[in-house]
Amino acid sequence: MTMTGRCLCGAVRFEADGVPHEVGACHCDMCRRWTGGPNFAVEAEAVRFEGAQNIGRYCSSAWAERGFCKVCGANLFYRLIDTGRYFLAPGTFDDQSGFKMTTEVFIDEKPGYYTFADETSKMTGAEVFAKYAPKQDG
Amino acid sequence: MPGRTGQCLCGAVHYSAEWVRDEVGACHCGQCRRWAGGPFLPVATKGVHFEGEENLGRYRSSDWAERGFCKKCGSSLFYRRLDSDAYMMSAGCLDDQSGLEFARQVFIDEKPDWYDFAQKTETYTGADFFARNPQRKGGES
Numbered sequence: 001m002t003m004t005g006r007c008l009c010g011a012v013r014f015e016a017d018g019v020p021h022e023v024g025a026c027h028c029d030m031c032r033r034w035t036g037g038p039n040f041a042v043e044a045e046a047v048r049f050e051g052a053q054n055i056g057r058y059c060s061s062a063w064a065e066r067g068f069c070k071v072c073g074a075n076l077f078y079r080l081i082d083t084g085r086y087f088l089a090p091g092t093f094d095d096q097s098g099f100k101m102t103t104e105v106f107i108d109e110k111p112g113y114y115t116f117a118d119e120t121s122k123m124t125g126a127e128v129f130a131k132y133a134p135k136q137d138g
Numbered sequence: 139m140p141g142r143t144g145q146c147l148c149g150a151v152h153y154s155a156e157w158v159r160d161e162v163g164a165c166h167c168g169q170c171r172r173w174a175g176g177p178f179l180p181v182a183t184k185g186v187h188f189e190g191e192e193n194l195g196r197y198r199s200s201d202w203a204e205r206g207f208c209k210k211c212g213s214s215l216f217y218r219r220l221d222s223d224a225y226m227m228s229a230g231c232l233d234d235q236s237g238l239e240f241a242r243q244v245f246i247d248e249k250p251d252w253y254d255f256a257q258k259t260e261t262y263t264g265a266d267f268f269a270r271n272p273q274r275k276g277g278e279s
Contacts, residue, residue, distance in 0.1 A: 006172070007172060007173075008169055008172040008173040008197070008199060008205075009197060009199075023252050023253070025176075025253075030147055031230075032229075032230030032231075033145070033146060033147040033213055033230055033231055034146075034147045034211065034212065034213050034214070034230070035174045035175050035176065035213075035214055035228075035230060036174055036178060036179055036180070036213070036214045036215070036228025036229060036230040036231060037164075037174065037176060037177060037178070037179035037228070037229060037230050038176065038230075039175065039176075040175050040176040040253070041175075056209070056210075056212055058147070058148060058210060058211040058212055060147060060148075060211070066147075066211065066212060067212070068207070068211075068212025069212075070195070070209065071197065072173065072197040072199070072205065072207075073173065073195055073197055073205060073206070073207025073208075073212060073214060074172055074173045074174075074175075074214075075173070075174055075175040075212060075214060076175075076212075089174075089175025089176070090171075090175065090176065090252065091170075091171030091172055091173075091174060091175040091176050091177075092171075092172055092175060096171075096250040096252060097250070097251070099250065099251075099252035100251075100252050101252050101253050111229075111235045111236075111238070112236075112238075113162050113229070113235065113238040113239060113240045113257075114162070114164075114179070114240050114255055114257065115255065115256040115257065116253055116254065116255060116256060117254040117255065117256040118252075118253060118254055
């Protein structure tokens with residue numbers, strides 16, 4: 001099913017296919033600097049952007065970049081460079097009714113002032129790196 | 139209260155500010171979620187001083203407010219009422235986040251079902267918010 005979304009100002013719009021409705025939250029320091037809180041993400045199989053000229057891309061590590069709207073500053077996506085996979089911000093979707101938070105990563109970097117009540121599987125940063133790649137820093 | 143410092147992800151924008159309270163709020167409104175990707179978690183500050191201001195983008199999201207972000211990395215830095223020097227700075231950009239208490243949630247009626255905070259806080263609906271801030275209307279923040 002194709003899902004649609006946009007940034008706050010509407011300068012960037014997208015259509016996404018293969019969105020599993022499972023939201024992950026990352027509590028790492030980098031993600032929190034970027035969004036201001038945990039970074040929420042839903043993985044998409046394919047994404048088509050409208051207004052792509054308004055997308056800013058920042059390489060935050062050797063293997064990933066983060067996309068934002070250059071007009072309003074909305075946080076749009078985290079993308080793995082080698083696979084091209086997009087992890088889109090759930091808050092930008094037009095219909096968020098089917099989403100459910102299922103995982104939390106870098107739980108060891110979560111600050112004390114917030115906690116989610118949702119039942120999720122939780123991984124530390126070390127567990128994430130051990131599972132996915134021999135890499136440092138998200 | 140002592141000043142604190144913060145910066146965006148890439149470091150192109152730094153700031154120092156004075157805390158109004160050691161409290162974090164959450165806004166669940168549709169605009170904040172479009173902007174931050176999820177709820178916006180601000181800390182109220184005053185006397186903000188920016189370094190790297192040439193890298194600071196400002197977007198007018200309503201007649202009475204603007205949102206600031208880093209033009210290099212896209213970090214969401216603040217929400218500010220135009221008639222005030224009280225910057226609502228993103229909690230995640232603060233260098234020292236110790237001692238912060240999660241105190242209130244606003245636009246709780248716009249919160250989607252996919253997350254819930256465990257903390258017991260004061261909660262306000264959008265109608266509560268506009269009743270307390272009658273100059274802001276139209277359902278936009």
